[in-house]
Amino acid sequence: MSEVDRFFRQLVDALSAAGPGRLREPVTVTEITASLLPYRTHRRALGLDSSEDYELTLLRLCAGEGGLAHTEPPDVLALFQAELASPHPDLSVLARGAHAALILAPRRVAEALSAAPADPHQPYAPPAATPTGNPSPAPAPAADAAPAPIRSVEIVDTDDALPLDDIRLAGAPAAGPAAMSDEDEASEDTGAEHCSFCGGALPAGRLVNFCPHCGQSQSVTHCPECKAEVELGWRHCISCGFALG
Numbered sequence: 067m068s069e070v071d072r073f074f075r076q077l078v079d080a081l082s083a084a085g086p087g088r089l090r091e092p093v094t095v096t097e098i099t100a101s102l103l104p105y106r107t108h109r110r111a112l113g114l115d116s117s118e119d120y121e122l123t124l125l126r127l128c129a130g131e132g133g134l135a136h137t138e139p140p141d142v143l144a145l146f147q148a149e150l151a152s153p154h155p156d157l158s159v160l161a162r163g164a165h166a167a168l169i170l171a172p173r174r175v176a177e178a179l180s181a182a183p184a185d186p187h188q189p190y191a192p193p194a195a196t197p198t199g200n201p202s203p204a205p206a207p208a209a210d211a212a213p214a215p216i217r218s219v220e221i222v223d224t225d226d227a228l229p230l231d232d233i234r235l236a237g238a239p240a241a242g243p244a245a246m247s248d249e250d251e252a253s254e255d256t257g258a259e260h261c262s263f264c265g266g267a268l269p270a271g272r273l274v275n276f277c278p279h280c281g282q283s284q285s286v287t288h289c290p291e292c293k294a295e296v297e298l299g300w301r302h303c304i305s306c307g308f309a310l311g
Contacts, residue, residue: 069114069123074134076103076111077127078170078178086280089175090299092138092167095160098124121157125150128160128168135170142166172297 067075080102081088093102103112105120114120129146130136137143142163149159259268266279275285289296291308301310 068132069112069119070126070131070134072113073103073123073127074132074170074174075178075181076108078175081170082179089170090172090297092169094167095124095128095164098168099160118157121160122155125155125157125160128163128166132174133171134174135168137163138167138169 077098105117112120114123125146127135128137129150130143137146145159145163149155260266266277268274268277276283288294289303289306289308292303292306294303294305296303296310302308303310
């Protein structure tokens with residue numbers, strides 16, 4: 067994972083902790099450096115050794131590196147990109163664009179939310195204890211034994227869903243002939259749809275326009291002028307510029 071990817075993941079976590087709605091709202095350089103990811107309190111999590119490394123990584127993110135985010139207005143984005151392309155970037159350019167809007171790519175936000183964080187202490191975990199004596203060897207698993215169910219997360223790419231609405235929890239496979247406890251059966255959810263925003267289960271067998279848990283819209287919004295897909299909170303269509311209500 068590159069420094070920019072790690073910075074983006076930390077920024078997504080900070081915005082998610084501030085409120086799910088913040089992930090759809092633009093942020094400024096000032097917000098990032100002052101309250102969301104200040105260098106002094108996040109340098110270890112970001113894996114950056116100096117404030118210059120911190121500012122350079124932020125400049126790379128604002129310049130659109132990796133398609134993680136883009137800056138508006140376009141002239142500030144061009145300023146960031148030109149400075150980053152120079153042999154010795156002038157990091158004071160961030161102060162000149164401190165109030166520009168940094169918009170996170172919804173698809174990359176969904177990927178960051180669905181990725182499980184790695185345990186940084188795992189390489190240092192002690193080895194498993196070896197039992198004393200000569201215990202009988204454990205029986206080898208049968209060749210036709212059913213594999214353990216795996217709970218996975220997939221990102222569905224369709225034209226009829228908003229980017230952040232593409233996260234669906236895949237149902238676990240059948241448990242096989244082994245008997246399941248009441249607790250396991252209660253936790254098994256193979257047919258219910260889930261809210262793409264908070265993950266709550268949606269009512270089955272009916273049309274659901276809003277999540278009963280968080281109130282998030284489950285429908286798609288289109289521009290009334292050109293019919294292009296728009297996101298909640300936008301004031302203008304990015305395809306035709308039409309002013310949205």
